[in-house]
Amino acid sequence: MPVADHKKCTGCHICEIICSVHHHKTMNPKLAMVKVNSNWPWEDKVTICRQCRKPKCVEACPVDAIERVDGYLTIDQDKCTACLECVKACPFDGVVVSEITGKPILCDTCQGEYLCVSWCPAKVFTKVQGANF
Amino acid sequence: MSNNKYFGYAGKILTVDLGSSDYVVENTPFDLIINFMGGKGFGAKILYDGLKANCDPLSEDNIMVVATGPLTGTLMPASGHVTLSTKSPLTGVWLDSHCAGFLGPELKMAGYDAVIIKGKAKKPTVLVIKDDKISFEDGKDLWGKLIFESQELLAQKYGENCQFMCIGPAGERKARFANIVSGGRGFGRGGSGAVMGSKNLKAIVAEGTKGLNIYDFDGFMRMCKESYNELSVSPDTGGGRPKYGTNSIYSFMIEAGAHPVKNFQTGVFKEVRECNEDVLDRKYYKRHIACFSCPINCSKASRVDDGKYRGKFTEGPEYENMWSLGAQCGNSNIGSIIYGEHLCDEYGLDAISAGNVIGFTMECFEKGILSEKQIGFPANFGNDDAIIKFIEMMAKGEGIGELMSQGVRQMSKELGKGSEKFAMHVKGMELPAYDPRGAFGMGLAYATSDRGACHLRAWTLGAEVLDVQERMDPFATEFKAELVKTQQDFFAVIQSAVVCLFLNFGLTQRQITRCIQTLTGIKEWKTTEDILKIGERIYNLTRLFSMREGISRKDDTLPERLLKEPVNEGPTKGVVVDLDSMLDEYYLIRHWDKEGKPTKEKLAELGLDK
Numbered sequence: 001m002p003v004a005d006h007k008k009c010t011g012c013h014i015c016e017i018i019c020s021v022h023h024h025k026t027m028n029p030k031l032a033m034v035k036v037n038s039n040w041p042w043e044d045k046v047t048i049c050r051q052c053r054k055p056k057c058v059e060a061c062p063v064d065a066i067e068r069v070d071g072y073l074t075i076d077q078d079k080c081t082a083c084l085e086c087v088k089a090c091p092f093d094g095v096v097v098s099e100i101t102g103k104p105i106l107c108d109t110c111q112g113e114y115l116c117v118s119w120c121p122a123k124v125f126t127k128v129q130g131a132n133f
Numbered sequence: 134m135s136n137n138k139y140f141g142y143a144g145k146i147l148t149v150d151l152g153s154s155d156y157v158v159e160n161t162p163f164d165l166i167i168n169f170m171g172g173k174g175f176g177a178k179i180l181y182d183g184l185k186a187n188c189d190p191l192s193e194d195n196i197m198v199v200a201t202g203p204l205t206g207t208l209m210p211a212s213g214h215v216t217l218s219t220k221s222p223l224t225g226v227w228l229d230s231h232c233a234g235f236l237g238p239e240l241k242m243a244g245y246d247a248v249i250i251k252g253k254a255k256k257p258t259v260l261v262i263k264d265d266k267i268s269f270e271d272g273k274d275l276w277g278k279l280i281f282e283s284q285e286l287l288a289q290k291y292g293e294n295c296q297f298m299c300i301g302p303a304g305e306r307k308a309r310f311a312n313i314v315s316g317g318r319g320f321g322r323g324g325s326g327a328v329m330g331s332k333n334l335k336a337i338v339a340e341g342t343k344g345l346n347i348y349d350f351d352g353f354m355r356m357c358k359e360s361y362n363e364l365s366v367s368p369d370t371g372g373g374r375p376k377y378g379t380n381s382i383y384s385f386m387i388e389a390g391a392h393p394v395k396n397f398q399t400g401v402f403k404e405v406r407e408c409n410e411d412v413l414d415r416k417y418y419k420r421h422i423a424c425f426s427c428p429i430n431c432s433k434a435s436r437v438d439d440g441k442y443r444g445k446f447t448e449g450p451e452y453e454n455m456w457s458l459g460a461q462c463g464n465s466n467i468g469s470i471i472y473g474e475h476l477c478d479e480y481g482l483d484a485i486s487a488g489n490v491i492g493f494t495m496e497c498f499e500k501g502i503l504s505e506k507q508i509g510f511p512a513n514f515g516n517d518d519a520i521i522k523f524i525e526m527m528a529k530g531e532g533i534g535e536l537m538s539q540g541v542r543q544m545s546k547e548l549g550k551g552s553e554k555f556a557m558h559v560k561g562m563e564l565p566a567y568d569p570r571g572a573f574g575m576g577l578a579y580a581t582s583d584r585g586a587c588h589l590r591a592w593t594l595g596a597e598v599l600d601v602q603e604r605m606d607p608f609a610t611e612f613k614a615e616l617v618k619t620q621q622d623f624f625a626v627i628q629s630a631v632v633c634l635f636l637n638f639g640l641t642q643r644q645i646t647r648c649i650q651t652l653t654g655i656k657e658w659k660t661t662e663d664i665l666k667i668g669e670r671i672y673n674l675t676r677l678f679s680m681r682e683g684i685s686r687k688d689d690t691l692p693e694r695l696l697k698e699p700v701n702e703g704p705t706k707g708v709v710v711d712l713d714s715m716l717d718e719y720y721l722i723r724h725w726d727k728e729g730k731p732t733k734e735k736l737a738e739l740g741l742d743k
Contacts (some may be wrong), residue, residue, distance in 0.1 A: 007420075010420075010422055010423035012423035012424070012425065012427050012428065012430065013235075013425055014208070017207075017208050017426060018208065020344065021208060021354070024344065025346075025350065026344030026345060026346055026347075027207050027208055027346075027347070028242065028343065028344030028345065029242075030242065030341075030342045030344075031344065040316060040317055040422075040448070041317055041422060041434035041446065041447075041448045042419075042434060043420065099342065119361075121361065121423075121428030121430075122421075
């Protein structure tokens with residue numbers, strides 16, 4: 001599970017770029033499943049899903065759009081009504097909302113490849129195995 | 134997904150006419166791409182063809198070209214840049230200015246390789262570009278507001294995910310070295326903010342959701358990975374620069390006597406113990422800031438924790454401003470430098486020119502050319518209160534600040550009394566933070582830079598003072614012409630691929646060329662030589678542009694102080710710059726005649742003879 005240490009983030013957005021490259025074969029940060037929120041000039045805040053074992057977002061979703069697919073929490077974009085209850089429910093502020101569709105997106109860890117973890121030059125992300133949240 | 138025709142490019146050029154609030158969107162011409170690549174190159178071609186000679190830079194006839202390049206907004210490291218080309222109101226000649234941060238990628242994601250801005254709006258205007266939707270909105274409420282407040286209001290109105298370019302009160306009142314700010318970064322030099330002000334354009338807002346596609350996916354990904362690795366192991370981009378920012382060179386420059394002090398009167402900065410990169414890192418730097426896609430994070434957020442500037446902050450201060458508001462003014466109070474830089478960003482003034490002008494004014498005061506009555510307060514070197522007051526006066530055009538805001542060339546012209554000899558400018562642009570008497574190559578670099586005294590057209594310090602390139606004797610004239618010419622051509626490529634020049638400290642020309650090739654797949658760009666030819670073409674075209682405005686050998690010179698007045702202490706004691714011999718050789722290598730005019734043969738070779 002990727003966990004972000006905001007203090008280390010320099011705001012380069014490489015995580016977003018590599019995420020869009022991996023999932024969409026195009027360079028477009030707006031498609032990323034991770035988001036860097038600027039608070040210039042002070043600390044940026046990184047939004048990324050931790051893939052909780054006991055996910056509050058699943059409980060909060062009124063239309064049951066969040067399910068585990070191949071072991072990863074995934075939001076069915078057709079079912080989702082963009083009510084954003086999952087965003088409110090997440091205790092880690094970890095739900096990215098797409099600027100294009102207005103719907104939430106969850107990190108799928110690149111199916112275990114964790115590209116943001118390996119590409120981030122500031123080493124913001126750590127892989128936490130078997131975390132109990 | 135974008136459906137652009139050429140890989141790496143957004144594929145469209147947006148031309149707006151502020152006078153009629155009209156716009157057209159056209160495909161980016163393939164000829165333009167092949168011959169001029171992007172950024173500075175696009176600007177050079179569009180302005181050379183589109184501007185009449187001798188047009189008033191502050192009239193509605195002037196044009197601004199905001200352009201990105203193929204590498205902008207990609208995974209390529211340090212791809213967050215964007216260029217602005219126009220005719221400079223400070224120099225009256227060619228100007229390209231470059232801004233880091235996030236604006237370039239956003240414009241490109243909106244679908245545009247370039248935005249061409251023509252005409253003059255009837256009232257204060259904000260140009261909003263959101264993908265295909267272009268609108269001209271009322272900027273009346275923002276007019277007169279400081280830049281950071283303006284940007285906050287723009288973010289509230291147009292969304293947190295937008296990027297901006299915005300002028301402040303200095304640009305609105307057309308101060309000749311007004312800048313344009315984007316986030317915490319800026320189009321610094323040459324007065325592009327005044328051009329924007331003259332067009333009644335307060336801000337441009339950009340937001341884009343389109344993506345950029347890659348020609349050779351695996352090849353480009355491999356080159357990006359290689360580039361990140363190379364940058365991380367370079368002693369510069371992987372060592373000093375991430376830690377200290379651009380100030381990583383500060384102590385080296387002081388040691389070499391290449392850091393000018395008190396308006397270039399000396400190269401010895403006695404207060405260096407309290408004002409250097411270690412003090413900055415220990416006491417002021419609070420966090421590292423990176424631009425889009427950049428692992429170097431040379432920018433810092435700084436805050437003053439005690440003393441009379443407690444609570445003041447800035448994104449910086451970077452090396453140039455540490456000098457301009459520091460040693461140039463005999464000032465070692467870092468708090469005042471941080472506050473001064475913040476004020477320059479708030480009002481929209483180029484902090485290099487601002488500090489240079491203040492140093493000049495202080496020398497005029499100490500020499501009795503300007504009196505306390507004329508200035509309003511004593512303005513000796515080292516007076517940090519005076520520095521802060523001067524910045525506000527220049528921005529608002531108050532008292533002596535009105536004259537100061539026209540730059541040292543104009544100021545010395547009006548003051549006379551020998552002040553021309555120490556007005557530190559080339560072609561009207563104020564010198565930055567390197568003394569050519571401690572590194573001759575920089576003398577030639579300043580004299581032949583296409584936009585006037587600038588350190589970003591060639592930067593010879595890597596060879597003359599630092600050990601990042603093959604070492605050269607800083608006081609020798611040999612080989613400097615070749616070094617300057619090669620750098621000017623290659624830097625023009627970087628500024629047209631539109632990435633950060635700092636890549637030059639970690640990557641080879643070959644690697645950068647490979648990145649461009651794998652991304653775009655353009656067959657005409659086979660070798661590094663093909664790419665360098667584009668750089669040479671651009672540099673010759675900006676020369677032709679400025680020649681049309683009357684520039685010749687007489688202007689490719691340095692302030693008299695550097696040619697005739699040696700420093701009498703420190704490592705550069707007794708040295709003056711031997712410019713003429715370097716200049717002769719430079720013209721020869723460039724195939725320019727003795728007056729600095731490109732030969733017919735050279736122009737034909739570059740396809741610029743038509």
